[in-house]
Amino acid sequence: MSLLFHGGDLQSASAIYGRKPNDWVDLSTGINQHSYPVPTIDTNAWHQLPYVDPALTKAAGSYYGEHPCLASSGSQSVIQLLPFILHQLGSQKATWIPNVGYQEHRQAWSQQGDVRTYSGLDSQLAAQQIDAALHDNELGHLVIINPNNPTGETFNPQQMRSWAQKLHAIDGFLVVDEAFIDTTMTASLLTEKLADNIVILRSVGKFFGLAGIRLGFTFAAQTVLNSLAREIGPWSVNGPAQKVAIAALNDTLWQTNMRTQLANEAMTQLSLWQHSMTQLGADLAASHELFRSFVMPPDLAQRLHLNAAKNGILLRPVDINSGTSLLRFGNVDLSHSRTLEHCQRWIQQESP
Template identity: 40%
Template sequence: MQPDASALRHGGALDAAIARHGGRRADWLDLSTGINPVPSELPEFPPEAFSRLPEASLERAALDAARRAYGAPADAGIVAAPGSQALISLLPFLLPPAEDAIVEPTYAEHRRAFAAAGHAVAGIERPDAIADTVKVAVVVNPNNPDGRVFSRADLFDLHERMAARGGLLVVDEAFMDVTPDMSLASEAGRGGLLIHRSFGKFFGLAGLRLGFALTTPDLAGRLSERLGPWAVSGPALVCAEALLGNVETIQITRQRIRRQAEMLFDAVLDRRAPLVGRTALFATIRCERAGALSNALCRRRILTRPFAERSDWLRIGNPAGPDEAARLRAALGEALDEIGDGG
């Protein structure tokens, strides 16, 4: 039995898993996404956050908090959107169709978006393999799903090459919050550079739908204009100001995610299914029958993330605590026994 098509495109398709494998939502452990499983405490919302259109002052406060939290210069351009996915989908339509390159395998929506906007997209394995004719280069750092990390020095070199020919380097830092020293956000505002940041993954509030782009003021303005007025809800802006503006909350969240990551690593460490790579929010393992392993885990009411393009990879998100980690460890051992040696 092959994994459900919805599971092969994105994580989080719990309804489809329940329809196929049964059980109630309460029975399932959803480890299919790279999202912090312990959401941050929500701030108090003033009633007008829901009853009024968002005021410009509220958006400015949220953007200022994001700029400071990410370490971006005060004069860098920044735009908020209903999820970083919205920015990923929109950006290619603001750029002239050209020859582009994406370091792959990676988050597939970058390729889909550029192709939909008429760009010629090439997949490459390393940033230094980008041809001189490329006008837009996309690097996800840390990379999803293999956990590769690209150094600031290498990305600076690539940016200089791209900027020298009037090109654009796009760096998707959706999984960067736990390792801020690796971020390029401090260089935001330079010509030829755009950085995506995700709010929901780190704070465990993906349903809020909030993301940011850090770039030049001109490109940020063009993105904002295309998004239109009131693109981000009042409650999302309140959360951004409150959580991104709270240094203690950010530090506590980083520590919590690091503990989760270590529990996950201990749970998935198995010679029959070796590690492909990891970030602070997920680990990807290799198994020749990854689809069968995913289904075997589903029968134990644990949802993971298989891949259509890499049938030997399975990505597993962080457990919330020791009990979930122990459940995953036991289920993974049983599932590998069920399908064979997993190698």
């Protein structure tokens, strides 16, 4: 069983392992190590009430596409509210979510009704399970994490639009969490006009490396956005966060260069761990530009997690079932030679 509920919780890790929060190599998240350079923030952003700046809406349209959207303080608050809202607007039947993935989805939907799961490790099997549930009239709403964090599984847009069309006939919604899709933007459902029963969640925290500003966008039909806005209330995105996001979303040169850099680093990031993990009996489950995951027995995952923590390296173990766990490795800062050497030294110690 993993000791940390969320990745990046350095305070809890420090309390458990007796290490200062700034004395960790934190590989427990999929947040970009090369964060967007924060611009100087005008003092008005600190003094004025943070109504949504029209420049933020314009920047979001430029980056994500021209769709109705709502800015919020990250995706988390929206994830917690969507089950209540979508049950009010649509089907009362069971919601299907991946059995492995960001668990706040399961937590939120479980409080509103029946939740059932499909495979988060095998997208082909998952598609079969979803199709069967639709055929047997057992599916009310469908939640997809695309790409899945931490398994890396993906679904193609055509498949998801087909499911949305079938769900529409039964008043169901398709919710797609695209927090990690920024490195492959063409795979997003936002490349085309959204059906009225599709809800897309996007995060500024992962690709831009700006998790601390707590900003995300929800794209959906206006009726859904209006309901969300009423529940969230006014001033949900602070002024400084808006100013930083406007700069980041408009900086197409930085975005292009960063996608190239992450793609170029991907094989090096994987090679740091793959040989040793394979020797230890683990299998590669995901190789995303911002993280890689390995499937292994639970006792091995816990041993590696514990030994890494004792060496000041924080990893993210994920329990799948009684016989299988997954260990996720975020990106190492390759430009920091001491950090790189530290990680290499630890994994060499673990190699048989």
